[in-house]
Amino acid sequence: MTRITLGGAVLRGTVATALMASLMSGSALGAPPVDLSKWSPEYVRSIAGTQDFDTAADCGKVTPLDYKGRLTFWYQGVFEGDPDLLRQYYKDFFETFRKTYPNIQLEDQALTYNDLLDKFRTALLGNAAPMAVRLQILGGTEFASKGYLEPLKPEDVGYSTEDFWPGAMKAVTWDGVTYGIPTNNETMAFIWNADIFKRAGLDPDKAPATWDDVVKYSKQIHDKLGIAGYGLVARKNAGNTPYRFMPQLWAYGGGVFDEATANPTYEQVELNTPQSKAALQASYDMYVRDKSVPVSALTNQQADNQPLFVAGQLGMMISHPSDYNVMLDLQKKATGADKDKAQTVIDNMRYGLIPTGPDGKRAVVFGGSNIHILKPEYVEGGKVDEPAAKAIICMWTSPEWSLKMAYAGSNPGNLNGFKTKWMKERLDNIKFLDVTTSMLPYGIPFPALPQSPEIMNIIVPDMLQNALTGAMTVDQAADDAAKKVKDLMGGL
């Protein structure tokens, strides 16, 4: 049985309140369609299925359904770590779009999280970008600040700014101008295998309360059972790494800058503060001192941890709600005794809130993706079919599709998605969804800076690798990373 003290955790003191305020402190605080101050699993359940939406009719007001045009579109699509259910929804979306707008010639291209930025940057240099693009949340400010993107706000496609998470709107805003619309927003949760906990002498229904507990539990699991305790990830150039290390960094009171505060200024680099070093030390203790995490953590990403978890070789990890469905998919593909073993793991899967730091601070990355329109001069052919681009953006960010496209692994960018019948259905079908939506108030967006992709995808993983391989001490690795961030911010 999953035992999670959701109510108490959600309302946990001033820290959570401050983080909530951070998420709500968008430029346009109006009347959102849902009451963010009441956010709890019970509230989410109470609003699910309370409103109907007609996507085609709504988008028809933005771009007529008989509009004739051509659209090139790149998007961060499903990848090897996603469940089959999500693949089906992506397929359905593009089929539906083509049926809804039969006269728009859509040339879509799916790219993985790790490849999209590189390819998109290269295309921009050659003025060969697509007309519209859906990027990871980190990408918005980078490309907006360089002047590649057209201003684009929710009102341009028939919605209101208040329909989206205020924290997410920050990630698409640069110099006071909005350059995109969030498609989905998410926070992860903590997953553990109750059977492994039990065999290791731990309470099977209780997640580690603090990160120090994670270190202790990981060692206990490894020492007693000879398997990996915690699913540490430290690969470079993989989005998984910051999504798993930053919650730890913030929980210990550290950060790259002051992004974990209610009103960040991003002026002071904090990667080498004692708090940040304590977070790095915790990873060092697990990887080097206790050897209680997968040795392959330096070259692996989350998709590599999933098979370990379903094989009963990994005790706990941070992940999406979609991991439950991923495990089901993996179990279906297993054969013989492996199939039964995988089923045992699934039966023993537990989701809980991500542990806190020593001072009770709980944090998680407020992740997601945004959709943007490019300026014509950077697009192949020099022309952007704006009505066609708005048609697909309206559809993807609609309550219906922003929910469906995030069905298993994320949450709708459009808050109205929480009111749809599909949300109600999802709450019943996707196990543990409550937990990850409960983490939303603890979500901290990555720094809304053009340098964020390099900091999160290269500098932070480098810091981890330098410390964990012994190439540098923990202090040296933290100082080295802080210097790199300072140099980067100084234009070097």
Place this chain on the structure above:
Amino acid sequence: MQPVVQNNKGTSQVTTVTGKAEARRRLQPGRSGGLRKIWEHRADYAYVLPAIAVMLIVIAYPIYYTIELSFFKTPPGLQLRDKSFIGFDNYTAILTSEVFWKVTLNTLIWTIASTFFSFVLGFAAALALHREFVGRGVLRAILIIPWVISAVAASYIWKWIYHSDFGIIGAVLVGLGLADRPPNFIDNVSTVLPSLIVVNIWREFPFAMIMMMAGLQTVPDQLLRAAEVDGANAWQRFWHVTFPHLSNVSTVTILLLAVANFNSFIIPWIMTGGGPSNASHIWITHIYELAFGRQRWGVASAYSVLLFLMLMMLGYFYVRALAGNERKEGGA
């Protein structure tokens, strides 16, 4: 194709009447000026013109642009058009950075070790397969497989073979009681580069094998038999007859392997991304990360120019080796 074979003494063996006239004309270059020569060969130039035009577009211009960009500062927060001229600063920054020397050392180790062992292994395999035995064809086909399969697929397969927790090698060693826990191949700064080199050798040795097998076909059988009659043992026949005949093909093979290894990207990038802690970064992966991951286009261009110069040097030796081969063949 001209029906003329020029030997190393400057004379020609001609097989047709028109060929004789052509040969005479060729042997008297002083009688015609450069423009006249070009005019006489206008058809030849017309044939190669499309290829030259394509090369100018897809090779010459990028080379020029890369050289130009290497003299500019390209801050990651700005568009490329906002670059500023900084002279040789990028080169100075590279040559004085610790990372450059680390990556260069990695590249040299990678290139020399991969080239040497691929060649030795390929040569040995070629010698073994040159002899008649049952199943030779099947074995030859099997040994070519690593070279034929996609480098991307091979990288993923080897990543799992090496996996530090659940790799096949680790499982076998632990299963046989030879190790307590799986060896750490690619998550360790000391072992990652040698581990990747092994994969590269596995993938490249069939190329050397094919080249050397082709070379072995050219060793005159009668010479080997004569040496045998004269009492030469197997090693002496190899060293004094076979090996000298393979020197040209060996040089070309080694140079081609060296160029390919200098330019390697797929195996290190897919298996480790240059990590952990930059321990498996070689020039190309480092340039890629600088350019596409960190958007330091100017620095990455300067790196590319340096790499280009090194490859040009290798290219020079390659062309010289080819020219040497042609001279020798002509004189044979």
